[in-house]
Structure formats: structure tokens, C-alpha cells
Amino acid sequence: MTTLLAAALAGFASLALEILGVRWLAPWFGTTSLVWSNQIGVVLLAMALGATLGGRLARRGASPLRWAAGLLGGAGLLLGLGIVLLPAFCAWLLPPGLRLEEAAGIALGGSLAGALLFFAPPVLLLSMVAPLLVEIRAAERGAGRAAGEVSAAGTLGSLLGVFGSTYLALPFLGIRLTLALLAACLILAGSLLSSRRRRLGALALLPLLPLASGDPAMAANLPQLEGLETRVLEVLETPYQRLRVVGFSAPGNLAPAERWLQMNEGVDSYQSRWQPGQVWPGGYYDLFVLAPLYALHGAEAQAPVHFWSLGHAGGAALGPVAAGLGDRQWSAVGVELDAGALELCGRWMPSPEQAAARTELRLGDARLLLRGAPEDLDFLLLDAYSAQFEIPAHLATAEFFSETRQHLRTGGVLAVNLGASSEAGTAGGAVGGIIAGLRLAYEDRVRLHQVPFSRNVLVFARKDLPLPPLEELWAAMPDDVPRLVGGAAMPGQVREGDDLPTGTPFRDDLNAIAVVQAREWVAEAGR
Template identity: 30%
Template sequence: MLELVVFLCGAVVMVIELAATRVLAPALGTSTVVWTSIIGVILAAMALGYWWGGRLADRRPSPKALSLVILGASVCTGLIGFSRSFVVEMIQASGSGLHFGSVQAVALLFAPPATLLGMVAPFAARIRMTDCARAGSTVGRLYALSTLGSIAGTFAGGFFLISYFGSVTILFLLAAVLAGASILCHVGKWPLKASVGLAFAALYLLAAVENRAQAASGMVDVDTPYQRVLVYPSLDFSTGRPMRALSTGPEGVQGGVYPDDPDALALNYTRYLSLAEHLAPDMRRVLVLGGGAFAMPKYVLARHEQATVDVVELDPGITKLARAHFFLPESPRLRILHEDARTFLNTNGARYDVIVEDVFNSAASIPFHLATVETVRRLYDALEDDGVLVVNTIAALDGPKSRLYKSFFATYASVFPQVHSLRAWTASPETQPQNILLFCFKNTAPRQWTSADAAVQARLERRLDPPDTAGALVLSDDFAPVERYLTGW
């Protein structure tokens, strides 16, 4: 049984690590900074556990003591489910910033169970060690079992468990599994241990029921294969009009729809994406990179009967939510491809009148490989000679954080002979990240920047003067420090 316990604990610690990304995502995002904090802090916690477990095992090398350690890990894991919101909100209120804040969050929430689980393998090795001549093989076997458990937990958690059970409910399930492992390690006081396991199992079921109740009320909290997504009733802050919102990160709303007018563009920045139809009124082939709530594809399908739309959306879970909650229709003119936008561009041979790149939808998690000059060259090749590329970026216009905007502009201008930028919302301070749209053309022919439509003209007048790109970095696959530039470091 001891070998089975070591295997289970190795598996659980990796599922906890994967769950950490989903627990923190709504508040801190899923950037490299957050991943670095999770990996670094949990490794540090496990190192502490190895040291502490070895010392404790030398003093009390008994299955009973190990059983209590595992039961403690069970309780700490379950407590994450109770304390996660309080801890994250407290850190946000403290203004710690992304780097220190993510380290704090992981240390407070996930380091305690990781430390206790790190104690298991050295403790078990000491219990099994009865012959010094075979010490090496004993230690090697148990650490190998722990590592195999971690491998199993990584694949099971990443491919199946997180997206099936959800990031929060699975914490209670893992706590119940650890309580069971505690009993397997030492049967003593099994009624107490069984009660702890049953309590967390009941909490898991309760959390699952609560998720269904939230869905029935219009609030959906779901873990897709790639991310945690929130769908909830909201209001258009500028008009008070009811809308349904989609959120995948800490910046609030990344997608939205008016239930009484599903084809309208509900979010402010998406209305600027629609300037593509002013600049390419005869569009017939449209490519949208990044589906989200599928606002732009629905808009094109409804207003341009001659147009076909290809949408490249990495996450099939997002498309499923768009079908269920954002009125995404079935249409022979709509083709949805579930793959990374860069891999699509690498093999694409088609050309489009309009390309909309809307993948930079979270300031806390910018996919750097879609911001590089290598990607821009592929976008250039995919665009018709008289077409328009519209890019939604997240960046600051002024101050230390403006290096990202200038780098974006310099990168696209290094490939496209004509690049213009528009600011989607003037109420935001220029020193803070916000939606800035780039409009790129393959030739220098003048474009029409006036319109008889007052609403369109008001948006066209938000065009900015070109930024000073002297010294700006042309982002590349080899070097694209988008997160460092975004935070002003």
C-alpha cells in the first residue's frame, strides 16, 4: 500500500499545480509570469518538504506519522477551495503587482499542500529502508513511483480532469483522494480520516450542483481544455443596455452580446473592428483569428450576404459556449477551425479581403508568437493586394509601458508599407494598457478616412499620429518581451 500511496501523492501534486493556473486566471491571467510563479513556488515548497520529511522520518519513521502528514495535505488542499477568492482579492487590493502578487497567491494557497506532499517520498523511503545495502534501490524505486505518479497526474489533469471536473471542484475531489491515501498508509483512526474524505467528497458534489445552479441563473463558470471562462449577465456600461458577457482574464469582459440584437457589436472595441467594411466594402473572403464570443463573424455574416468567413479559434470550448450563449449560428458561409492561429498561418494558402487579428484580448496574457515579424509576414501573404488587416492590440500609448505599442507598430510597419492606429476608448489614461487597433495595407494607395455615416466618422476620427518608433524593437520569434514591455519593466 505504501507504494500506491507514493504514486497517488505524486499524481495529486501535479493536478494541484495545473489547477492553480485556473484558480488564479480570472484575477492574474495565465501569462508566463503566473506560470513561472506557480512552478517556482511549488518547486520551492516541495524542496522544503523533501528536507522536512527526511528529518521527521529519521525521528518517527512510522506509517502513522506519514498518514497524518498526508491527512494534513488533504485538509490544506480542501482549504484552497474555501479561501481562494478571499486570498486573491486581498492580494489584488494590496496593489502588489503581477510579479509579486502571483508569487504571494501561490505561496499562500498552494505552497502548504505542496510542502506536505513533498514530504511523502523521503518519508516512505525511510520507512521501507531496512537494509543499508539496498538503500539506493529503495530510494530510487519510491522516487520513481512518485515521478510516475506525477507524469500520470500531469496527463490526466491536463487532458481530462481539469476540463471535466472544473478547477475548483476538483480541489475538493483531490482532498478526498488524499484522505483515502491517508487511510491506505495507516488504518489507525480511520473513522476520522474517512470523515474528512467524505466531507470533501460531499463538498465536491455540492460545488458541482452549485455550478449547475449558476448555469441555470445565467452565470456559467467552466474550464475548457485551454482556459477558465466566465459567462454572466452584464450591462453595457455606456448605455445601461443588458448584455451577456464573456471573460477569460482579469481585465473583465473579452466578449459580449446583446440578447435582443445578437448580430450587433456589443463591446466598444469591436465596433472599431467593423471599420474593415468601410475600408474594404466589397469584402468576399474574411479571416478572423480569435473567435471569442464570435461578434465580428456574426456581424459580417448578417451584413454581407456575399461574404464567407473563416474563424481560427484555438479552444473548442469557446466555440461551444458561443453556440450555447452568444447566438453563434450554423451557416454554410462560416468555417471554424480549432487550431492555433500561427500554425494555421504557417500552412495557409488562401488569400482574404479582410483579416481581423483579435487574439491580444488580455493584457495579462499576450500570445507572443502571434506578435512577431514572422507572423506579420504570413499575414501579409494571406491578404489580398487591396485588402485590409485589422489588429486589436492591448498596450499603453505613453509612459514606460508604451514600448509595447511602439514595438507592435514597428513590427507591422516593417512588413506593411501603410499602417494606421486608432484608439478605441479615450477615457482610459494614455499610460495604461488599452485597446489600440492597427489598420495595415499592402500598398501606399490613399484610403478613405471619411464617411457620411456619423457613427463611422466618429470612429475614423480616433486615428492617431504615428508613434515615434526610434529605438523600438521589431518583435521576432527569437526575442519578443511582450509581458516585460506591458508591465513597464
């Protein structure tokens, strides 16, 4: 029974490390598909190597139980060491003042190196344990039965590692505490299997010591705004991502000048933006004022307006949209996948009362929930990101854009925010592919606005009716719209027709957007 428990613990720890490892690296390197691939690849390689080495060691015949004990304890110590060293390693790789497009190149190599240095060694040691345990049990039960039992125990442990990490450790314990407890358990298990229990058992306290200091990941990649101090207001681990609210204020002044909701690696990017008492949060959000202007062009003057906002987070787009709607009656549905984002924004970045009262929040996947939306929406806002610069693959396909079209009234508008690298205009890029998909659904009624002094673009697609000429858009512009929105509506910042970026549309069953985006951002970082 002891050997089976040891096998289960090794399996549990290996898979917990695989899952938690990515989340542990997230504050520095994000959780893009490439980071996940790096982590899974490294862990699998370490498992294969560990199994080979463990099998070789088992054949030597020298006290396999003692070796198993040493390997479990050694894995725990390495993991404990990683809790101290990993943040220092990541901070050393990432210089301050990084921009998102610059961080991408470092994140790719950094996450791979981090996985190799801090996850491969403990997983390798843990994977050496199973062959040794098989060797121990084989003497009594035969090789086949022993291998089957140890394998089954290890797999059950792995299963617990996967689900326990996601559903228990992340939401209730946090990453650091879980990893420290895991390291302590491994050391303790090693000492229980060993003959020197008391002396080795005391080492189990070591991984818990770093918990006495603050979490270094809190301040990873902290953004800076000129003349303002940055403070981390709250950090939340959710099943989807690590979220952080940062506040900016004048030196010596606690009153907030601005707050950002950031995910994972943060840097200079945000998932929601808030300024106290301001209608216009700034950045690309301000350009969402164009959605009602486009959608209501030529529409009945006083009909109430209804729209959905997909990827709602703090609802930063509501202020500009409400400004564009003027005195009209309106109501909205805000769809957000991550309850943590709504929780943090509700606490730190509240929408103006009037806008909040008119907006119904729904929790879930944007594509799934949209299927239950009415078919006469005036417009749809799409601002969804699954990992800092990764647009969720299923929200970037031609099929999805066709679905959005079905939920718009004639003349209704889909407004999409796209974080683009400087290669956005080149053929074959992510923006080109998305626009190609939009054009399949909306034909030539697609227009791109470059957000001034930004890497983002906003793309507008209109159902069945042409987008109004820019002169008419200008005429419909309300007073007090920020001048940068005006800049974005000047002809030089607008692309349409043959001037739009081109590409192969992404499809539900053939979708390379993650690779295309990663390639673009890494190329951008290398420039």
C-alpha cells in the first residue's frame, strides 16, 4: 500500500506542477498557447527521461525503496528552491518599462527556460519513482501486475493533480501556498519512506519559509505612467487567469487618477480602464463611440437601442457608447467569461450608475451566450482576449462572424477591437485573417480605424447597409468626443475596400490564429 501511495503522490505532483507551472509563470510570461506548449512539452520530456532513468536505476538492484524516498524528497526540495528562485530568474530576464509587443519575444524563450530549470528537474525525479516502485512490488506480485497497479495509482494521482489544481488549489489556496505545501508533502513522504525519518522530516518546513515574505509576482511587469505612481490594488487567481488591478495616482496623493484591470503578464496592456467620474476611459475604448454612430446612421430617430458587449470586463466601452447614443433610450447585455473580472471591476472600477442600471451582466462564453441573443440587435461590441494578445480562436472565425450577423438588425454593426502588431497590414497576418472572415459574413461593408498612438485597431462591419462616408460620420459626431477619436476618423487612419489587410479567413475547423499571432508578436519583439 505504501508503494501505491508513493506512486499516486508522484503522479499527483507531476500533473499539479504541469498545470500550476503555467499559472506560476503567468505574471511574467503570460499564458499564451506557446507558453502552454512549452510547459507541456518540457513536462512530458522530463517524464520520459525520468521513467528511463528510473527503470535503469531499478535494475541495479540497490535498495529501490531508499532511492524512491530520496527522489521524492529531492523533488520536494527542488520545488521549494524554485519558489525562491523562479521569481528572481523571471525578473532578471524582463527589463522594466516593457511594452507588450516587446515582451512577447522574451516570454517565449523565458517561459521555456523557466520550465526547463524549475519544472523539469522535480518532474524528472518524480518520474523516476514509478519504475523503482514496480521493482519493489514485482518481487511479490509479478512484473505485470506490479506495473499495472503502480501505473493505475500514478494515473489516479495525476487525475487528482489536474482537477485539484484547477478547482481547489487555484481558487482557494493560491499558487504559492499550493506549491509550498506540495513541496513539503514530497519531502515528508520521502522522509517517511526513508530510515532517517526524524531528521529529514524537519526539512519539510523549508518550502514554507518563502511564504513569510510578500508575493514577488504581485509587482511583476508593473506598468508606469509618466508622473504617476503605480500601486497594485488587488490580485485574484481565477480558473482562467491571474487578474490584477493597478492604480495610478499623483505622488503623495492617494486619490486615483486611473485604474487598469490587467491579466497575467500585464506590462502596458489592460483588459479594462477606468478614470474616476470620466465618460471617456481613454485608449481604444473611446473609439467604441463610433459603433452607435455607424449603426444609427439612417435609422429611425428615437427608437430604443439594444446592444451586447462581448468580453465586457469592467464595461469601459459603455461610457463612449452612451455618449454616442445621446438622449436615446438604451439597454445592454454585457457578457464576460471570468467572474473574477466582474468581481474586481465591480469593486475597483465601477461603471457610472446610470450605465450599470441599463446593463445586464451575463457570465459565460461569448459565442455560446450570443446564440440566445435577440436577432435585432443594433450593434455588438467584441473585445475578448484569452491571453493578453490572443484573440480566442472560436471568436475569430468566419462562422462566428456569420453568427454575429444573424443577431443584428439590418444596418446593425459589429465593432471589434484588435490588438495588432505593426505587421497588421501585411498579408497573411492575424488582422488580415480576421478581416477576411468578416468580409465573408459582411461582404465589403467593413472599415478599419487605426487607434492613434496605439497598436490597436477597431474594425466595424455593417449588416446589409453601406457604412456611411466619413464626412457623414463627422457630422454625426457629438460634442466633447476626445480629439484622438477625431484623429482616428481622419481618412489617413481609415482603411476599407481593397486597402484593408488581407489574409486567409480562420475557420472553425482550420484555425491557425494562435500560431499566426505568436509569430507576428515574436517578429515584432525581434525588431
